[in-house]
Amino acid sequence: MTVKVAILGFGTVGEGVYRTIQTHESELEALLGKKVEVAAVLIKNNQKERKIAKDVLITTDFNEIINLSQLDIVVDAIVGKDPAFNYLKQAIERGCHIITANKEMFAHHGKELLDLAEEHQVSIGFEATVAGGVPIIQTLRQLLKVNRVQQIQGIVNGTSNFILTEMREKKQSFADALKLAQEKGFAEADPTNDVEGFDAFYKLMVLSRVAFGNAPNWKAVERVGITSITSDLIETADQLGFRFKHVVSIQKEGDKLIGSVRPVLVSKSHPFYHVEGVENAVNVFSDIVGRITLQGPGAGMFPTASAVIEDLVYVSQSNQQNKLQTNPVIEVLPLAAGSVNNFWLISGVSKTELSPSIHPVDQVSDQTFIVETTDEEILQKAKEFPSLSYYPILDGTQILQNKKEYLTVTI
Ligand SMILES: NC(=O)c1ccc[n+]([C@@H]2O[C@H](COP(=O)([O-])OP(=O)(O)OC[C@H]3O[C@@H](n4cnc5c(N)ncnc54)[C@H](OP(=O)(O)O)[C@@H]3O)[C@@H](O)[C@H]2O)c1
Incomplete structure (x- = not known):
């Protein structure tokens, strides 16, 4: 008996997942009682050399994957809404569990996929869509069993946090810190998604759905990136004992949600003060336990693969327990409220x-x-x-x- 997995994409995340399935073969087999095998890998460019075993189907055609005689789990490690959404719908309709790292796709289409998965009695893992290796989704699922989550705050974009850290520590301008982030591979050639807060915004929408059963009206959430922060402001904040952090926040007040994505200041006593470089951190405030802070690597090959592999066990064992609690949130308010x-x-x-x-x-x-x-x-x-x-x-x-x-x- 084997669990057959297809990995869509063989970049940083896809390759990390592939390699981790090989290196943690025995742990997976012990947990699941079955061997986990990568049956196929979807790529875009078939000219690139890849270190993939000969018996694995490597293809640019998703039809070849969806028509495999056995397929149990499809891992989405490609970029953007399309064609990932379309592929995952087909996989669910075929009866596969799915796991995705693709936050842009999941922020836009998470609800449709979750509804479709429920209809087809399969599970969805999406731990890697938020904060890389930090197990925030599973923590929220556990907490949600009895605790009432009141607020979530997070540093969920490692690129922005790296730039702010460099600007403060090395007294660099925004432009120089961004250039360094690009040289180190932490920022894309077009950094808009990171520095203007879109990436963080997508992650907030995913977190909101898990914690509050609903994603807010996107237009009602203030989204501000880090481009307005100057070296002078960073120095002033530093002298006052504060640090700039780019923070997503969503809180429930009665039946209303208030969300924002913006730079804030934190003092030395705040858990985010020492979250530096590409690290991510998330604070969850809930009624029984109070505040919990999770911190760890927000991106990278193996931290992200870790989230996907934990999801692989979760979807295999979950038996359709992935239904998210849905709370009727009536109104979503912007900062101004x-x-x-x-x-x-x-x-x-x-x-x-x-x-x-x-x-x-x-x-x-x-x-x-x-x-x-x-x-x-x-x-x-x-x-x-x-x-x-x-x-x-x-x-x-x-x-x-x-x-x-x-x-x-x-x-
Ligand atoms: N990198 C991270 O640390 C990280 C962390 C958390 C979540 N994520 C998310 O994980 C996903 C993958 O990120 P990544 O960093 O691994 O990206 P990447 O290094 O750019 O790799 C993307 C892979 O997807 C393949 N691909 C892209 N579009 C495709 C298409 N239409 N059909 C088939 N294959 C396609 C590419 O194929 P070729 O190799 O042929 O070009 C490549 O192998 C993204 O959604 C990202 O937001 C990334």
């Missing part, structure tokens, strides 16, 4: 321009302040003064308790 006071680092306006509605708690330079105010006030001011940039301080209430420790920079 919040009327609770928060602390912010703001820049690009004068003290006169801030008054009378906003009073600085501290003035850092001519046009940079720490203020305590609501989301509504900040957005109102930003409308009035498009030059204003604003960054919430995630654990800002500590400033109130311990003002002097933080507010050491004054003009």
Whole structure:
């Protein structure tokens, strides 16, 4: 008896999965009671040399794969919505379990695939779509059994985190840090998806579906990348004891969800402060356990393969237990809805321009302040003064308790 697997794509992730199935053959067999064999690999360019065993079908034609006489699991490690969505639909209809690392496809089509999988009584693993090797999806599934998840925050884009870390540690400009990320293979030639927050946004949508049973209306979620962050701002934050992090956040308030994807500041006491370079981290706040922080490698060949292999065991054993809880979330609110006071680092306006509605708690330079105010006030001011940039301080209430420790920079 064997479990026959097809891997779509043989890039960083596909090759990592292939190699891990070979290196962890005995563990998989012991767990599943069957040998796991890669039956086929789908690629685009059949001129490239690949280190794949001779008895594995290597093809550019998905039809050859879907028509194999035995096929149990299809792993999606290709890029983009199409044709991955189409291939996975066919695999589910044939009765295969599927596993995907493809966050863009899954953010767009996750619900349709999950519904189709339920209809065909197969399972879907998508751990690798969020935070690479960090087992956040399985943790949420476990927690969701009784805990009520209230909020999730995450550093889920390693490229942005690497750039912010380089800018602070080496005092580099955004452009130089991005160039280095590209040289090291952490950023694509076109970095828009990472630095403008799209990649993080897709991951937030996947997390939201798992934690809250629903993905918000995409238009209601604020999405801001890291391109507005200058070396000066990073230095100012550093002197104040804060670090910039690009953070996705989604929280449930009653039957409403509030989501955002944006740069924020965190203090030394926040678990994200020491999450540096390409590392990812996710905070889950739930009613019984409180806060849990998971941290680990957000990308790369073997961390991502680890998530896929754990999913391989999960789908093989899950017996259709992958149904996600669905909570009726009635409304999704953007940042502007919040009327609770928060602390912010703001820049690009004068003290006169801030008054009378906003009073600085501290003035850092001519046009940079720490203020305590609501989301509504900040957005109102930003409308009035498009030059204003604003960054919430995630654990800002500590400033109130311990003002002097933080507010050491004054003009
Ligand atoms: N890299 C990571 O660390 C990471 C982490 C988490 C999730 N992911 C996700 O995992 C997926 C794969 O990422 P990757 O980094 O492995 O990408 P990659 O290195 O660019 O590899 C992509 C592979 O897919 C194949 N491919 C692309 N389009 C195809 C098509 N239409 N038909 C058949 N084969 C096709 C390519 O074939 P050729 O080799 O013939 O060009 C290549 O082997 C993406 O969705 C990505 O977002 C990646």
